[in-house]
Amino acid sequence: MEVLKIATAGSVDDGKSTLIGRILYDTQSLTTDKLEAIEAKSKANGFDYLDFSLATDGLVAEREQGITIDVAHIYFSSKTKSYIVADTPGHIEYTRNMVTGASTSQASIILVDARKGVIEQTYRHFFINNLLRVKDIIVAINKMDLVDFSESIYEEIKADFQEMIAKSEYKEQNITFIPVSALLGDNVVATSENTPWYSGNTLLDHLEGLEAQDVYEQSHMRFPVQMVIRPKQTHFHDFRGYAGKIYGDDLEVGDEITVLPSLTTSRVKEIYFFDQKFDKAGRGSSCTITLEDDLNISRGDMIVKNAERPNVGKQLEAKVCWMDTKELQPGTQYFLQSGSNRILAKIKGVSGVIHTDFSGEDITANSLKLNEVGNVNILMSRPLAYDSYTENKISGSFILIDAHTNTTAGVGFVK
Amino acid sequence: MELVTKDRNTIDPLEAIETHNNTATLAINPLESEAIYIFREVVAQFEKPVLLFSGGKDSITLVRLAQKAFYPSKIPFPLLHIDTGHNFPETIAFRDKLVKELGVELIVRYVQDSIDQGKVIEEKGKYASRNSLQTTTLLDALEEFKFDAAIGGARRDEEKARAKERIFSVRDDFGQWDEKNQRPELFDHLNGKISLGQNVRVFPISNWTELDVWSYIAKEKIEIPSIYFAHTRKTFVRDGMIWSADDAVYREEDEVVEERLVRFRTVGDMSCTAAVLSDAVTLEKVVEEIRASTISERGARIDDKRSEAAMEKRKQQGYF
Structure with missing residues (x-):
């Protein structure tokens, strides 16, 4: 079955968790015991309606404060698809969690409160989805019940949002506007009678119509080697397989390949998946390949097709979203990890902090604080094979790991 | 009960290719x-690394996935079973057979030993369970063998606190989960760097649902313990749930034992795992039943019913 990964983003009280809860309820995805728990808790809290956010807010602190702190993963399925929803926090201090959710999603739902319209946080949410090049964006204009399902308010918000799209860098996103009431269910799963002026799909119908693909999209084939498989058993005495996941495009037996960074070449001899051999494997498959020639290949190397070589170098420029409380400072060392490749790196410089409201950048800044996005110049101790993020999402992105605390301190998108 | 076809483990690799x-x-x-x-x-x-193996369907699925990941090499890590002493005998027999076929190392550590050493105190009475006692035995075993990564079959769809779990989940010296300070996980860039004393819990089937697991078992024709299929069993009913009438399960005198046609949806400690009425005797029937079910899988786990945050509290203390 197809798997569609979606992220949700919204400000505090936009009703994000309520929307997800509503989808679960209307698609009969909530089991009786979970539903009973929600009913009991809603009653205990004194609500005269079902508080669907209780279905997703999993941590004690979240239920106490009535907000989402961490990324929660929610699962439901329709007749045609399995859905994985990354429900992310709306608070400004949890921007990093939003980036995390969007990084593994093909589509994003951005919630806008119909009473408030496009606000500063909407800019930030859209900016992140634009920066990460999430392919399908659904702008759910929520709480329509509180503005009397007014068409003019909906149109105003839509116009404001479109103004923002005009300022964005990546314009190939598919953006769809839907007027909803998560609390009452209008246009979420069932078509609303309160919005006769709206002729588009309901939220679920729209999701059903999306073609589920992996987040990495069609591009040049990239095969980062995760490990070398050498069984040293009688049957497989000379077996030397390279295990990894195929990104971007198909790989076929007989393909002429180049290994990076060594630039040695060979041809694909066999493609294994468990105990079977295949002539061809598509992007997204975790397989093991063997080559015609005995080459010195190890974890971190990248196998590509001869005609589609990426950049190889010790220096790169990237947009970095910072996720650590300790600021990113020039001169500091980090481990840069892209897929299976981890290299010691040094921050050469920060050349500006990008405003997340599309109003340009602050070129005087020379460090990055938590939740900021900036232009960063990085020097590596060994050559890395990389693409620009616009060309290839896996070989064009990386994380920065703090060399002392080992935490994931930031994520980079190669220019 | 012969319900499944020949297992792939026993096929000669070269012949298979x-x-x-x-x-x-x-x-x-x-x-x-x-x-x-x-x-x-x-x-x-x-x-x-070590794979935490309970003999349940999720850990059996993990074993098949590990076979696939490293083929034609053998699975390059041992299996660790934390034995509560309240296992279904069918599970243990199944475990030993699987390990023999795979040629992997099995390590077993017993909750009973932790009790005998006075490290944990056995719960008493009607709702007594050894489930939460497992944590101590598990942490001791991780330390004894210096395992730095423990692979588990937990899934995010099981429970609300698990929905927030990372793929690589870092634990401190005490095995504790700091839920508010988790590392962000971006794209496929998995950060497994840890400091001395820390270890990681790894959840490869995080994104699978119960139905995904069952569909996979059916498609792959993976052998599973017989208690997952409908069978006649001596049981009694308490609080609307069906319990196995075994010595390990506390029973009041007025709780009547009857034979019922049941199966289990999860295989945990006998004292906290309830059965469901079922006539599903094949994998296909089980998949059908799960698809139509309106009760969640952990709805049959009494340990989660203790309080709304039961799982989160156990996880903070090092439960997996």
């Missing part, structure tokens, strides 16, 4: 592909 010499394109199962990717990252990034 020759007979399965396909000329087709590999069909992708995104969840399977993701799990295999995670397994390979664990082995590449950690010095001493």
Whole structure:
């Protein structure tokens, strides 16, 4: 079955968790015991309606404060698809969690409160989805019940949002506007009678119509080697397989390949998946390949097709979203990890902090604080094979790991 | 009960390759592909990983995925079973057979030993369970063998606190989960760097649902313990749930034992795992039943019913 990964983003009280809860309820995805728990808790809290956010807010602190702190993963399925929803926090201090959710999603739902319209946080949410090049964006204009399902308010918000799209860098996103009431269910799963002026799909119908693909999209084939498989058993005495996941495009037996960074070449001899051999494997498959020639290949190397070589170098420029409380400072060392490749790196410089409201950048800044996005110049101790993020999402992105605390301190998108 | 066909473990690898010499394109199962990717990252990034094996369907699925990830090499880490002493006998027999077929090392550590050493105190009475006592035995075993990565079959769809779990979940010296300070996980860039004393819990089937697991078991024809299929069993009913009438399960005198046709949806400690009425005797029937079910899988786990935050509290203390 197809798997569609979606992220949700919204400000505090936009009703994000309520929307997800509503989808679960209307698609009969909530089991009786979970539903009973929600009913009991809603009653205990004194609500005269079902508080669907209780279905997703999993941590004690979240239920106490009535907000989402961490990324929660929610699962439901329709007749045609399995859905994985990354429900992310709306608070400004949890921007990093939003980036995390969007990084593994093909589509994003951005919630806008119909009473408030496009606000500063909407800019930030859209900016992140634009920066990460999430392919399908659904702008759910929520709480329509509180503005009397007014068409003019909906149109105003839509116009404001479109103004923002005009300022964005990546314009190939598919953006769809839907007027909803998560609390009452209008246009979420069932078509609303309160919005006769709206002729588009309901939220679920729209999701059903999306073609589920992996987040990495069609591009040049990239095969980062995760490990070398050498069984040293009688049957497989000379077996030397390279295990990894195929990104971007198909790989076929007989393909002429180049290994990076060594630039040695060979041809694909066999493609294994468990105990079977295949002539061809598509992007997204975790397989093991063997080559015609005995080459010195190890974890971190990248196998590509001869005609589609990426950049190889010790220096790169990237947009970095910072996720650590300790600021990113020039001169500091980090481990840069892209897929299976981890290299010691040094921050050469920060050349500006990008405003997340599309109003340009602050070129005087020379460090990055938590939740900021900036232009960063990085020097590596060994050559890395990389693409620009616009060309290839896996070989064009990386994380920065703090060399002392080992935490994931930031994520980079190669220019 | 002969319900499943011959297991792939017993097929000679070379013979298998020759007979399965396909000329087709590999069909992708995104969840399977993701799990295999995670397994390979664990082995590449950690010095001493271990797979936590309960004999339940999720850990059996993990074993099949691990076989696939490293083929034709053998699974490059041992299996660790934390034995509560309240296991279903069918599970233990199944475990020993599987380990023998795979040729992997099995380590067993007993909750009873932790009790005898006075490290934990056995719960008493009607709702007594050894489930939460497992944590101490598990942490001791991780320390004893210096395992730095423990691979588990937990899934995010099981429970609300698990929905927030990372693929690589870092634990401190005390095995504690700091839920508010988790590392962000971006794209496929899995960060397994840890400091001395820390270890990682790894969840390769995080994104699978119960139905995904069952569909996979059916498709792959994976052998599973017989208690997952409908069978006649001596049981009694308490609080609307059906319990196995075994010595390990506390029973009041007025709780009447009757034979019922039941199966189990999860295989945990006998004292906290309830059965469901079922006539599903084949994998196909089980999948059908799960698809139509309106009760969640953990709805039959009494340990989660203790309080709304039961799982979160156990996880903070090092439960997996």
